[in-house]
Amino acid sequence: MPSPRAALARTFARLPPVARRDAEIRQLSSVVRKRSRALVKQRERAADLQAEIADLRAQVRREQEKAAASDKTSRERLARLKAADLRISRAAEPTFSTLLAQQRALYGRLRDSGGHALHPMSRTEYKLHNMAFAQSHGLRTAQVFQAWATVDEISLDALPDEFVLKSDGGSSAHAVFPLRRVDGSLTRVDTGARVSIDDIKDRIRALGDRARGPFFAETLLASAEGSLVPDDIKVYTFYGQPGQVLLMRPAGTRRRDAGRRYLDPATGADLGEVIPGATYKPDIPVPDRLPEILAAARHLSLASGSDFCRFDFYDTPDGIHFGEITPAPGDPQQYRLEHDLSLGARWLDARVRVLQDEAAGRPRGLVWGTHPHEWHYPSGSEPDDMANWPRSVSTCDQWCVRMS
Template sequence: MTPRPRTALSRLLRRTVPTPVTSALRRYRDTSAANAPASAVRDSGPSADERLRRYEARTKELLELLTDAQARAAQHEGTLAEAQAQLADAVAERDAARKEVRRLRNHVAIWQRRIKSPSFLRHHHAWVDLGKHYRQDPSPAKERIGELNRKLWVHAYAASHGVALPTIYALAERPEDVDLSRLPDEFVVKSDGGTASKAVLPLRRVGEDRYEWISHDPPRTLSTTEVVEHFQAARAAGASYGPVFAEQLLRPLHGEGLPDDVKIYVAYGKVLHVLLRRPQIIDGRPVTTTRYVDDKGVSLGKVALWGQHSEDIPVPEQLDQMLAVAVRLSLSLPMPLCRVDMYETPDGPVLGEITRTPGAPHFYREDHDLFLGTEWTKAEARLFEDMHQGRSGRPLWGPHADLSMIDDIPGFDAPQA
């Protein structure tokens, strides 16, 4: 161990007697300090203000980058939302297309079966085409089946068979020639041909030259001029043609308003079904509810695949009498099917019209369509057999025939006795 006095002396010597290296370092330091600028001596780096300015500039740059990024993100979000909406629309269109394809395939399958088997719709289309030839029949008016489209011809024909009919008050060639002021307080104005919703106006006098349109909702009144304009517009639209006449307004057996339509489909003597129909005019549009029953008055359910079905329409109390009239008239006409329209009134059943080509979509439930088509074919067979046995191919007028009215109807040929 080195003695303490020697060690202290050595340390003292090292402090007071510099080595060559120590001396050189000191000289370099002193020289550099003397030659350096004052600012360098005071601050060897950026000042605090400079660093703050740099931070603020960098912060501003970053904020601008952030704002741009947020704008881009919002734009992408909008594009994404639009793409998602388009995708949802495309999926909905795809699902709708698949549903429509399934419907069409089912429709095609049904039609394939209907083409191969009896179908009311197929028979009806053929019968409508045949009707075009009936209208070109050069025979006298009383012998033409095509005249069933004309209410006045049907009126005379049914009267010849002793069927009850509304009383006719007035007849004119043009709607403006019917003098409403000379009619009873309640009446119906009709054109000889046309659709029921456009060519029939049930009216009630409520003031001088003011007539309430019965069954119209909301309530509406018309003047004579407006009645004329109604039929003129219907004629221009092809929904009304022929002479115009005014007849008795029928009352229902119970209650107020108008009696329900009872439309009986008859296949040459056999009742196929009965359409109970309740028409109204709501907000200027025809709205109709219907119910189908068989010849016993038993509901058939919703056999028609169109329209508004309602089981609330009652079965007529006079149904048996109506069916008897319909069967009698059907057998008097040389056609496999007709529709006989009746009304139930306090005076008994009253005829509305006879139609050889009932207007409707006629798209029935498949089993019912098959039933109707089969019965149509059987009716054709019965009719052909009767004609083979000597039945005339013309309408058979009844024993009470009075054809004088047809002579007065404009557009009819003079009938032969």
């Protein structure tokens, strides 16, 4: 017999409101169970889809990696083809860089063999010599205050408060010290750093062959536009014909940091980045006296008798000043192929013109002018017995004024 409690529960459950509530609960429980099963299935499907997406993404990555590898292979193959084409082009037609390498090698062999003075253009490696040569053709140069045969003899006491100390032989401005006295101390104009005469002498000694004596002090030239140090104006000439103009703006003591701008000498137009990787400054102004500078470079180029030579000038408030001659520039000269080929063609054409003039009676090598010039070599300091070198002198009526 059921207990009174159980009987009471059955009776309570049969009450209409309670029965309806229990029926709704059962119905809702059924719905919840169905939705729970559906949610489980959806979660399982979502997991399957996520796995499929992960697989698809992995496939895409693999395809991308294959494509990248294929593209890299294609780029490497194209680079090899371009390099091969470049080698073929440079071998087929002499370029400026190959001819320059030959010229450097020739000077090196002459120097090593003791016959350095035998080649006329070897003489142009000496700054004091070049200044005298330029003066003989009526060009202005910086005033030389004093010259010393050796490093130990250098004394700056009698010099003005501003000057430039240089070595006669050397390259790439290694031994060029623009100096100013400030409060009794020497200061580099280009960097503002304070130095002592002993510092400078130690630096010169450390340079070895890159700073060959004698040594001299000259005027610190002002810039026409007011900068601390004037821009270098370097004209690449091919026996009377300028091939390009390099405007170089100093930046401290490291030459590779100097800003560059290359110009077409015929039009003055910017040639752009003809040397990949160089530091370009397209805002370096074109000198107002560029036509005068180009005329001087043409004249000296013909007077030099060289198929190629670079002439440096400075534009100052007092007019243009000759700087130096560089027969075989040592700084980077790796031009774009088309520019390299163009300069190489100019070089070969110039060589032909030199040979033609020599066949017509032109003296070989440098032809000196008739203007007064100063000779600042201390006694016994002339390199390679320079005093014994033959020197041709001309009024420039024929060999120095021809405009080929």
